Amino acid sequence: MDLSRRRAAARLARAAGLLCPVLLAAGCTGPGAAGERAEGTAARAAAVPRAAADLQSDYLRVIDDVLPSVVQIQGRDDLGSGVVFDDRGHIVTNAHVVGDERTFRVTTAHSEDPLRATLVYSYPEQDLAVVKLDRVPDGVEAARFGDSAKVRVGQIVLAMGSPLGLSSSVTQGIVSATGRTVTEGSSGGGTGATIGDMVQTSAAINPGNSGGALVDLDGRVIGIPTLAATDPGLGDSAAPGIGFAIPASMVRTVAGQIVRDGKVTDSGRAALGITGRTVVDGDYRAAGVAVVEVREGGAAAGAGLREGDVITRVGGSEVTTITSLTEALAARKPGERTKVTFTRDGDERTVEVTLGEQ
Numbered sequence: 001m002d003l004s005r006r007r008a009a010a011r012l013a014r015a016a017g018l019l020c021p022v023l024l025a026a027g028c029t030g031p032g033a034a035g036e037r038a039e040g041t042a043a044r045a046a047a048v049p050r051a052a053a054d055l056q057s058d059y060l061r062v063i064d065d066v067l068p069s070v071v072q073i074q075g076r077d078d079l080g081s082g083v084v085f086d087d088r089g090h091i092v093t094n095a096h097v098v099g100d101e102r103t104f105r106v107t108t109a110h111s112e113d114p115l116r117a118t119l120v121y122s123y124p125e126q127d128l129a130v131v132k133l134d135r136v137p138d139g140v141e142a143a144r145f146g147d148s149a150k151v152r153v154g155q156i157v158l159a160m161g162s163p164l165g166l167s168s169s170v171t172q173g174i175v176s177a178t179g180r181t182v183t184e185g186s187s188g189g190g191t192g193a194t195i196g197d198m199v200q201t202s203a204a205i206n207p208g209n210s211g212g213a214l215v216d217l218d219g220r221v222i223g224i225p226t227l228a229a230t231d232p233g234l235g236d237s238a239a240p241g242i243g244f245a246i247p248a249s250m251v252r253t254v255a256g257q258i259v260r261d262g263k264v265t266d267s268g269r270a271a272l273g274i275t276g277r278t279v280v281d282g283d284y285r286a287a288g289v290a291v292v293e294v295r296e297g298g299a300a301a302g303a304g305l306r307e308g309d310v311i312t313r314v315g316g317s318e319v320t321t322i323t324s325l326t327e328a329l330a331a332r333k334p335g336e337r338t339k340v341t342f343t344r345d346g347d348e349r350t351v352e353v354t355l356g357e358q
Contacts, residue, residue, distance in 0.1 A: 058217050062158060063170055065219040067109045069143035070212055072162040073097055074105040078189060081161035081212030083143050083221060085255050089133035092255040093211030094226055095124040096191050104131055109168045110139045121258045124191040127184060127226055128251065130258040143213060146220030148247035151178055151199060159203035159225050161212025173203030181327045182244050184227055196330035198244045199223040205243030214245040222248050270332040271358040273298015278321045279310055286320040288312045299356040313341035
């Protein structure tokens with residue numbers, strides 16, 4: 001038994017040992033109870049290595065199934081990962097992986113020979129893009145995408161990609177949270193996008209993992225790893241064990257439109273229909289978003305907002321900056337009705353707005 005299996009077995013053995021007092025407290029008494037407990041303990045001890053072996057078998061099966069669908073994408077300067085979207089050679093990845101480039105070298109799990117791929121469309125607002133292989137070789141398989149609504153906190157996941165250029169690498173963790181709204185940085189090639197409904201995971205996500213696959217133990221892609229959290233207290237270095245993935249349902253929707261129409265036709269992202277800027281108060285603290293322009297026919301125009309208004313709240317979310325306004329909208333859908341609070345000529349007002357689409 002290798003070291004990882006021995007450690008897993010030891011942890012499971014300790015957990016199994018905790019069951020005995022629970023069973024006693026539940027009333028394991030009477031004639032023959034001691035013998036039954038001894039037999040139960042022996043049975044549990046025998047089950048421990050099998051449980052560890054079963055989990056390892058699940059890992060190996062998922063890796064064998066999914067890794068042929070995960071590729072490495074190399075541009076002139078940047079390197080990332082991608083997931084094969086269909087059997088025609090379309091690959092979905094992050095917009096920040098493709099950047100401003102149009103052609104790429106793609107390496108599959110089964111070959112070191114690079115393939116040529118061309119950009120189909122990039123959608124920085126959701127940090128997603130699709131590239132297409134000029135030629136689809138044998139052994140490249142389309143991934144299966146899961147249902148984001150069924151993702152649960154605590155389920156085991158594997159992250160697959162090319163961290164630091166180490167192709168076909170796999171890390172493991174759990175789903176730590178769902179429904180996160182995260183704003184990416186705009187430096188270092190980031191898009192600055194605000195993305196809602198992201199999956200938070202403890203699986204390690206490092207540079208190069210972007211655009212790869214976050215996979216459940218059924219071998220379904222539940223998200224596209226996109227970024228790791230940073231800790232300002234550590235000089236904005238990555239915060240261990242906190243990474244985020246774009247949910248699979250969003251990936252399917254955006255990539256599906258790009259493949260079908262060559263662009264995103266229905267973003268599913270709510271919008272107010274304004275151009276704004278962050279304003280500060282007398283103490284130079286961010287205090288809201290001033291409306292610079294109201295787009296004709298947009299949600300804000302329909303609700304009576306106008307230039308010079310300062311938005312301070314959307315629904316129950318406080319708005320102090322452009323980023324906080326974007327995050328408040330990212331948590332909502334087009335067509336949803338919500339209250340918008342703003343100040344005009346020093347007076348606070350509230351209107352009900354039917355949100356438009358970005």
